Amino acid sequence: xxxxxxxxxxxxxxxxxxxxxxxxxxxxxxxxxxxxxxxxxxxxxxxxxxxxxxxxxxxxxxxxxxxxxxxxxxxxxxxxxxxxxxxxxxxxxxxxxxxxxxxxxxxxxxxxxxxxxxxxxxxxxxxxxxxxxxxxxxxxxxxxxxxxxxxxxxxxxxxxxxxxxxxxxxxxxxxxxxxxxxxxxxxxxxxxxxxxxxxxxxxxxxxxxxxxxxxxxxxxxxxxxxxxxxxxx
Numbered sequence: 001x002x003x004x005x006x007x008x009x010x011x012x013x014x015x016x017x018x019x020x021x022x023x024x025x026x027x028x029x030x031x032x033x034x035x036x037x038x039x040x041x042x043x044x045x046x047x048x049x050x051x052x053x054x055x056x057x058x059x060x061x062x063x064x065x066x067x068x069x070x071x072x073x074x075x076x077x078x079x080x081x082x083x084x085x086x087x088x089x090x091x092x093x094x095x096x097x098x099x100x101x102x103x104x105x106x107x108x109x110x111x112x113x114x115x116x117x118x119x120x121x122x123x124x125x126x127x128x129x130x131x132x133x134x135x136x137x138x139x140x141x142x143x144x145x146x147x148x149x150x151x152x153x154x155x156x157x158x159x160x161x162x163x164x165x166x167x168x169x170x171x172x173x174x175x176x177x178x179x180x181x182x183x184x185x186x187x188x189x190x191x192x193x194x195x196x197x198x199x200x201x202x203x204x205x206x207x208x209x210x211x212x213x214x215x216x217x218x219x220x221x222x223x224x225x226x227x228x229x230x231x232x233x
Contacts, residue, residue: 009209019186045063075140078109082230086098091111114177116173118171120157122157123135124157125139128154182209185213210223213225
């Protein structure tokens with residue numbers, strides 16, 4: 001697919017849905033997970049997939065938070081061109097929803113309203129004992145120690161850890177939006193994390209309007225573009 005063909009399809013669309021992952025935020029200085037310099041290629045006492053599991057959180061909370069504060073929080077990150085363009089499309093009435101595997105909140109920071117965060121967010125947290133909510137600033141004030149609630153309970157990020165179910169509201173919203181899309185753009189994700197990656201199967205629009213920016217596991221039946229995500233959007 002050429003850039004001009006892609007541009008024409010975007011201009012003709014009225015119900016765009018964008019499905020993105022870690023690659024959307026790399027241009028904001030947040031590393032992805034599986035590249036050469038990504039999170040999963042760095043060495044810790046346990047693999048990141050283990051540290052970021054629910055079992056590890058409850059069994060080794062102090063070690064979880066040392067990793068979490070060190071590698072999962074990027075408070076100075078700002079929305080990039082991709083985030084801003086998607087927010088613009090939504091404001092113009094062309095974009096139905098953003099579906100993201102990211103937990104950084106940059107889509108909302110750019111102005112997007114209809115965002116389905118499949119893996120939760122670092123921006124909110126709750127006490128596992130009493131349920132009281134805490135902001136990111138409030139738990140970062142404890143770093144690198146384990147943040148505790150006024151009731152004495154441990155505070156847990158509202159991030160979906162390995163072994164936890166995806167939030168039902170986000171799943172329902174994402175599936176519904178994909179099913180209504182007349183143009184589905186997939187960018188910044190390899191579509192290797194399930195069940196989120198399987199949601200692409202709910203797309204019912206024209207096959208030519210399923211567009212992948214950079215390589216994924218659905219390249220064989222989608223139009224593909226290569227290049228910097230922010231520039232292409």
